Structure formats: structure tokens, C-alpha cells
Amino acid sequence: MVYLHLAKGFEEIEAVTIADILRRGGVSIQTVSVEEDLLVTGGHNIPVKADLLFEDADYDTCEMMIFPGGMPGTTNLLNHRELMETLVRFAAGGKPIAAICAAPMIFGKTGLAAGKHATIFPGMEDELKGAILSSERVVADGNMITSQGPGTAMEFALALVGILKGESTQQKLKGGLIIK
Numbered sequence: 482m483v484y485l486h487l488a489k490g491f492e493e494i495e496a497v498t499i500a501d502i503l504r505r506g507g508v509s510i511q512t513v514s515v516e517e518d519l520l521v522t523g524g525h526n527i528p529v530k531a532d533l534l535f536e537d538a539d540y541d542t543c544e545m546m547i548f549p550g551g552m553p554g555t556t557n558l559l560n561h562r563e564l565m566e567t568l569v570r571f572a573a574g575g576k577p578i579a580a581i582c583a584a585p586m587i588f589g590k591t592g593l594a595a596g597k598h599a600t601i602f603p604g605m606e607d608e609l610k611g612a613i614l615s616s617e618r619v620v621a622d623g624n625m626i627t628s629q630g631p632g633t634a635m636e637f638a639l640a641l642v643g644i645l646k647g648e649s650t651q652q653k654l655k656g657g658l659i660i661k
Contacts, residue, residue, distance in 0.1 A: 519532075599622065
């Protein structure tokens with residue numbers, strides 16, 4: 482199981498694209514609301530119904546934690562103390578963590594980016610404290626995968642499929658999506 486986290490103000494393109502691509506790739510993914518309700522409204526006022534609430538998620542069976550960006554969505558994720566504690570424990574176990582757009586700042590603020598290559602939405606580089614900054618659109622370093630923003634969401638999602646399901650599945654999916 483993979484968990485994609487939604488907080489009020491999330492970036493809709495990123496969240497929906499990631500969930501869609503991973504499901505097409507055969508990844509078992511659920512969206513997790515960190516709000517009090519399953520219905521979470523994105524930064525562009527598009528409501529999305531999450532699959533489950535944070536308190537109902539089982540991180541012992543989770544294979545990867547994913548964070549879409551957007552503002553104030555990223556800040557709202559950061560302000561969820563239990564989620565941040567769970568993330569730090571999860572990453573300490575070597576399990577993959579992934580963030581796009583503004584969300585890599587979560588890794589900077591929790592110390593998880595220290596010494597790792599990472600990217601973030603252009604102009605937010607100061608938020609990746611301790612990271613080795615990259616201008617690449619998608620960057621994987623160890624168990625951490627980061628990407629730059631809405632325009633890189635499909636590349637990011639495909640990279641996650643490659644990590645979770647292998648290059649063969651990733652290439653087959655690219656072909657079906659008409660991506661070179």
C-alpha cells in the first residue's frame with residue numbers, strides 16, 4: 482500500500498496525476514486526508530474525496546509516503562504533528578518518501594533532506610535545508626524522491642512506478658500514455 486497525503490490547499494494536478502498514474506501502473510495507492518473529513522479542497526477550490534482519514538491509515542503496511550505540493554497544502558501537512566512524526570520514523574526505516582513542488586520543504590524542515598540530492602519548486606530552494614540542490618525535474622537519492630511542480634507530475638509519478646513496480650512496468654505504462 483502507498484499513501485498520498487492530502488491537506489487543505491494541496492495542488493490538484495499533482496495529487497490526481499500521481500494517484501492516476503500509480504493506479505494505472507498497478508500500484509495499490511490510497512489518498513489520506515489529514516483533515517477532519519474525507520473531502521479535502523485543493524488550492525484551486527477543487528474538492529477531492531480521500532480514501533481514508535490519517536487516523537485510519539496503517540503505516541506498518543505502507544510501502545511509500547507521497548506528498549503533493551501546493552500552498553497552503555504543504556504548510557498544512559507540515560503542521561500535522563502526528564504525520565511529521567510518522568514520516569520521520571518511516572524514513573528512518575529506509576522506506577521511500579516522495580514529494581513534489583513545495584512539498585520537498587517537508588524533508589528540509591524535518592532534516593530528512595540533509596546530505597541528499599533533491600529538487601523543489603524553483604525559488605523555494607532555501608526550504609531544502611541541508612540538501613544538495615539539483616535543477617533536475619525529478620531527483621531520486623536513496624529513499625527520497627523529489628520533483629519540481631505541476632508540470633513534472635507525470636514524470637514524477639512514472640519514476641515512482643519504476644521504483645515500486647520496475648522499469649518494465651514503467652516503460653509499458655509510458656507507451657500506453659504516449660510518452661517518449
